[in-house]
C-alpha cells in the first residue's frame with residue numbers, strides 16, 4: 001500500500017496526499033455520521049491530476065469517494081470500505097471562463113458558490129440558481145452532484161436547472177464532456193443538443209463519475225430587492241400563502257420556519273455579530289439612505305421580533321427597477337395577506353444582505369442537528385405535516401427523555417414543489433468534523449455535551465419513520481446520497497437502465513460504491 005501512496009504523491013506532490021490519523025478521521029465524517037476510514041485523502045489541483053488519481057486507484061481495486069465542501073448529511077461521500085481514497089476536490093477551485101456576451105460561466109467543480117457569486121456580482125451577473133445557505137463552503141460540483149435548493153429556487157427550481165455542461169472523470173480516468181462543448185470548435189454555451197447527458201450526471205451523488213468542470217447559465221442580476229415576512233398561526237394557511245407566492249412566479253425565495261426552528265437557530269445574543277449583520281444590511285441597500293432605513297428597522301425589530309409566532313413565511317422579490325419591484329411587493333402582499341399578518345422583514349433582509357455567512361454545522365447552542373426533507377406537491381403538504389406531527393407526538397416522551405427537539409422549515413422549489421424539512425436537534429458530543437467546521441468564535445460560545453448514543457439512535461429511528469411516510473406520500477428527494485430510498489419500488493425497466501449505465505461508466509463498482517443504492521457489480525467481472 002505504501003507504494004500506492006508514493007505513486008499518488010508523485011501525481012500532485014507530497015502535501016496533496018494525507019494519511020495522518022486526524023485527516024483520515026475528519027474525512028470519514030459528515031455533518032451527521034461517520035463512515036469507514038480511508039487509506040488516504042488526495043487533493044488533485046487539475047483535471048489531469050484528478051484523472052490520473054482515479055485511474056490509478058481503480059486499476060488497483062481501490063474505491064474512490066468524491067468530496068466537495070463536505071457539508072452534507074446523507075453519507076454522500078462517506079467511504080463504505082476501508083480500501084478507499086477520499087478525493088478532496090476543493091483544490092479544483094478556479095473560475096475558468098466568464099462569457100458575459102454568451103451568458104455562461106465555466107468553473108472547476110471545487111469552486112464555492114460564494115467565490116463564484118463574488119466574481120459575478122461586479123459584472124452585474126449571476127447564475128439562475130445561485131447557491132445554498134451553505135454556499136461559503138458548499139462547492140458547485142458537490143451541490144450539482146446531489147441537488148440543492150435555496151437562492152433563486154422559488155423562481156427556477158433546484159440547482160440542476162442552472163447547469164449547461166460538465167467535464168466528468170469516469171472510473172477509468174477517461175473524461176466525458178456533456179453539452180455543446182463536446183465537439184471541436186464548439187463552446188459550452190448550450191445544454192440541449194440530442195439526449196441530455198448533462199442531466200444524467202446531475203444529482204448522481206458522484207456514483208457515475210467525478211465532476212471536474214461545470215458550465216452554468218448566466219442571467220442579469222436584478223438591481224432592486226425586497227424581503228417580506230408574514231406571521232401565521234396554522235400550517236394550512238402558511239402552506240397556502242407559500243403556494244400562492246410560488247405560483248405567482250414573483251419570488252426568488254419563499255421559505256418558512258416554525259417557532260421551534262427559529263428558537264434553535266437564533267443562538268445567543270452576540271453584539272459583535274449583530275453589528276456586523278447590521279453593517280451588511282446597510283451595505284446591501286440600493287442607496288445610503290435606504291441602507292440606513294433598513295439598518296434602523298432591523299435594530300428596532302431586534303432578535304426577538306418573531307418570538308413565539310407559530311409559523312413565519314419569508315419571501316424575497318426582485319426587479320430591475322423600483323417601480324416594478326413595488327408592483328411585485330404589492331401583488332405578493334395581496335396574495336399572502338388574507339390569512340397572515342405582515343411582520344418586520346428581519347429574516348429575509350439579513351439573509352439577502354449576507355447570503356453566505358460563516359455557519360456552524362451544529363445549532364448555535366451547540367446541539368447536534370440533522371435536517372431531513374421531502375419535496376411534495378403543494379396538495380400533499382398538509383397531510384404530510386399532520387402525519388409527521390403524529391410521529392413526533394407518538395415519540396414525545398422518548399424525545400423529551402433523550403433531549404431531542406424537532407423543528408420545521410419549509411420552502412418552495414419551482415412552481416409546484418413544497419420542500420418539507422423536519423430538523424432534529426439533540427444534545428450529543430461534537431466529533432472532529434464539528435469542531436473543525438464550526439468557526440472558532442462560535443465554537444467557543446457553545447455548550448459541549450457528552451455522547452448521547454440513545455438520543456442518536458432515537459433520531460435515526462424517528463427519521464426512518466418520517467422518511468417512510470414521505471415515501472408513501474409521493475415524496476422526491478434532493479441529496480439522496482446513501483440515505484434516501486431512491487430505488488425503492490422504482491420502475492424495474494428504469495432500474496435496469498440505471499444499473500446498465502452504472503456498469504458502463506464504472507464496471508468494477510469503485511466509484512462511490514453505495515451511492516444512490518445502485519447495484520454492486522458482478523463479482524466475476526474484471
Ligand SMILES: Cc1cc2nc3c(=O)[nH]c(=O)nc-3n(C[C@H](O)[C@H](O)[C@H](O)COP(=O)(O)OP(=O)(O)OC[C@H]3O[C@@H](n4cnc5c(N)ncnc54)[C@H](O)[C@@H]3O)c2cc1C
Nearest residue numbers: 068069070071072076132133139141142143148149206211
Ligand atoms: C449549515 C448548513 C446549511 C445548508 N444549507 C443548505 C441549503 O440552503 N440548501 C441546500 O440544498 N442544502 C443545504 N445544506 C446541505 C449541503 O450543504 C448542500 O447541499 C451543499 O450543496 C453540499 O455541497 P458540498 O460541496 O459540501 O457537497 P459534499 O457534501 O462534499 O458532497 C455531496 C455529494 O456530492 C458528491 N460530490 C461532491 N463533489 C463531487 C464532484 N465534484 N463530482 C462528483 N460527485 C461529487 C459527494 O460524493 C456526495 O455524494 C446545508 C448544510 C449545512 C450544514
